Amino acid sequence: MWQLLYDELKDRNFMIVAVAEESRGADQARQWIEQAKPAYWCLVDTDHRVADLYGMVNVPQSVWIDEAGRIVRPAETAGSTDHFRRMDLTTRTMSPEDQAARLAARKAYLDAVKEWVLTGRHALPPDAARRSQPRITDDIARAHAHFRLGTWLRHHGKAEEGDHHLAEASRLHPDSWNIWRQAADLQEVGKASGPEFWARVQALGDKPYYPPPDLPGVGR
């Protein structure tokens, strides 16, 4: 997914860490990764630990980290847009205009990453970065604990009890698409993008599914 970006920037003191939030494990992730194994890191995160640590709620989300290991852009949408919400569900296609707008937004996002790597532009000053960090509530913290227990129980032959904890995780942290969709996927492959998913997306109303990051040309 990020191979072109990596090829362009790999000699510029830059690295990509692509984390698969994949509770089914490495085999599930493997079939989605390019045949030619990427030279950047592709890691498998069965516990969704990275989402927990960085307060992420959806995929793809990104965090920009500088040379000193400091966060200069907290978790935000990584190049995806909400155009898919207007797609024709019977044919699964988008209008040509939406297709074009979607690609343009993605390109603008990748250009912003490149500019940051080459010039430092778009890195937020510490105060702004701090303000942009997600706020973790007690419910969210508990949700991640329920998610951990739920996926563990599922892996150990206790699907029903595990699903109870996964449902509780979603109830405590309803904004997390990661939790809801991973739980749906564990129940049945495809459920994460099935009718229940679309109903949840519809229920967002005017709220974004992929909130656009504040970067030039990356609108909804």
Add this chain to the structure above:
Amino acid sequence: MAIILSETGEHRVAAADGLWLSAAEAERATGWTLKPEGMCRDEACVPLPASEARDGKVDVVAFWQRLGHPVLHDEARETWVLGIGADARNAALAGLDAPDFTLPDLDGVPHTLSALRGRKVFLATWASW
């Protein structure tokens, strides 16, 4: 026997009466060491009342909740999660140091984020679902 799922991994421990653990097992699961002044990590010590530590053992549930972290267990009380509380998460995020982690690649080889110090890092998530 119990399983503890914590930030330091998955630990099999000999537990009694909830999560009363030996000091050594408590340290393995939590990263905190039992000392005369309480449970300690780096320079910090958290005093424990006598009801939560005795005979070289620690009530890890009570201790963990004392730190403001969530504790969960399954119906059989065999599998426990020592979670991380909101205050600790928010403090880490406000500090802006990228939280470190170690995860395996597709071949199972572990990689640690902080090994990339000195380079800019684009950390991005994805999923098949």
